[in-house]
Amino acid sequence: MITVIFAHPYPDRSVANRTLIESIAGLDGVEVRSLYDRYPDFAIDAEAERESLEAASTVVWQHPIQWYTVPALLKLWFERVLINGWAWGPGGEALRGKRCLWAVTTGGDEQDYSESGIHGRGFEAFEPVVRRTAEFCGMAWLDPFVVWGARQLDPEMLREHGKRYRARLASLEED
Amino acid sequence: MITVIFAHPYPDRSVANRTLIESIAGLDGVEVRSLYDRYPDFAIDAEAERESLEAASTVVWQHPIQWYTVPALLKLWFERVLINGWAWGPGGEALRGKRCLWAVTTGGDEQDYSESGIHGRGFEAFEPVVRRTAEFCGMAWLDPFVVWGARQLDPEMLREHGKRYRARLASLEED
Numbered sequence: 001m002i003t004v005i006f007a008h009p010y011p012d013r014s015v016a017n018r019t020l021i022e023s024i025a026g027l028d029g030v031e032v033r034s035l036y037d038r039y040p041d042f043a044i045d046a047e048a049e050r051e052s053l054e055a056a057s058t059v060v061w062q063h064p065i066q067w068y069t070v071p072a073l074l075k076l077w078f079e080r081v082l083i084n085g086w087a088w089g090p091g092g093e094a095l096r097g098k099r100c101l102w103a104v105t106t107g108g109d110e111q112d113y114s115e116s117g118i119h120g121r122g123f124e125a126f127e128p129v130v131r132r133t134a135e136f137c138g139m140a141w142l143d144p145f146v147v148w149g150a151r152q153l154d155p156e157m158l159r160e161h162g163k164r165y166r167a168r169l170a171s172l173e174e175d
Numbered sequence: 176m177i178t179v180i181f182a183h184p185y186p187d188r189s190v191a192n193r194t195l196i197e198s199i200a201g202l203d204g205v206e207v208r209s210l211y212d213r214y215p216d217f218a219i220d221a222e223a224e225r226e227s228l229e230a231a232s233t234v235v236w237q238h239p240i241q242w243y244t245v246p247a248l249l250k251l252w253f254e255r256v257l258i259n260g261w262a263w264g265p266g267g268e269a270l271r272g273k274r275c276l277w278a279v280t281t282g283g284d285e286q287d288y289s290e291s292g293i294h295g296r297g298f299e300a301f302e303p304v305v306r307r308t309a310e311f312c313g314m315a316w317l318d319p320f321v322v323w324g325a326r327q328l329d330p331e332m333l334r335e336h337g338k339r340y341r342a343r344l345a346s347l348e349e350d
Binding site: 009041042066067068069070071072073075076078079082118119120121125126128129132133135136 | 296
């Protein structure tokens with residue numbers, strides 16, 4: 001089982017992320033949970049979220065990068081769902097040993113994420129916040145899935161990324 | 176003018192952050208805006224927030240570190256307030272040249288933020304997300320103000336940190 005926690009603030013206006021989500025439709029054992037569709041008022045049902053994670057062997061956090069990290073509702077999800085005694089701390093073993101895949105789209109291309117680029121750092125400089133969140137809960141961090149320069153991609157290229165995403169999730173589900 | 180954007184999810188239950196906020200009470204030219212008091216339902220008045228920043232020469236983001244970065248409501252504040260055409264992009268000059276101070280408390284002590292510590296990285300590994308947000312808007316990044324191991328500090332030590340915080344802000348306001 002793979003649980004995809006999908007966080008796009010405007011799912012209807014998304015192009016790249018929607019293509020990725022559509023590309024994994026029908027994959028056996030994959031559940032997609034669109035946070036902004038479920039919780040437009042930020043009132044997360046943390047119990048339901050935790051339940052959806054329990055059966056998963058892989059947790060995917062999929063979203064556009066916004067201000068170098070996760071959108072606000074996914075940050076709130078971290079705070080409400082990944083609680084002491086469940087995800088970490090004494091008795092907090094629920095996620096231990098699961099795999100975590102960070103699947104993101106960026107507005108900027110790979111060159112923008114470099115010392116000479118507009119963001120001044122390689123993308124890996126922004127990974128520790130999310131990676132350590134997963135690792136603090138005992139999850140195994142996978143190589144992130146990144147779609148660079150998502151806003152500049154034509155539909156054909158987006159579909160190619162979609163295929164790559166579907167193949168990545170399929171291989172994880174087979175493991 | 177210094178605008179302190181204060182983000183503690185439970186301001187009434189805060190000990191360390193409340194001490195810091197109390198310690199800067201009455202400082203000339205300092206405005207404190209408590210986001211979770213103002214916007215408990217996450218409905219940020221972005222116009223009002225932008226107005227409060229315009230007069231400031233220094234912007235302070237004060238909060239407890241939660242999952243290695245800002246609390247969700249401050250992340251939402253980044254997304255809603257720091258918009259294209261105002262904070263960045265063509266015509267987005269509103270914050271250019273202002274200083275930005277990141278003022279945080281951590282649950283873990285400094286040793287926890289090291290390769291051998293529970294967080295596996297030095298604290299500086301988690302700085303780029305917030306720092307680049309400020310810098311992308313043209314703000315000058317100051318050395319962060321950090322209170323380590325805030326939950327373990329007794330009232331006397333917290334008051335000492337409060338004095339240090341007040342002195343830091345006073346020196347910025349004099350500049």
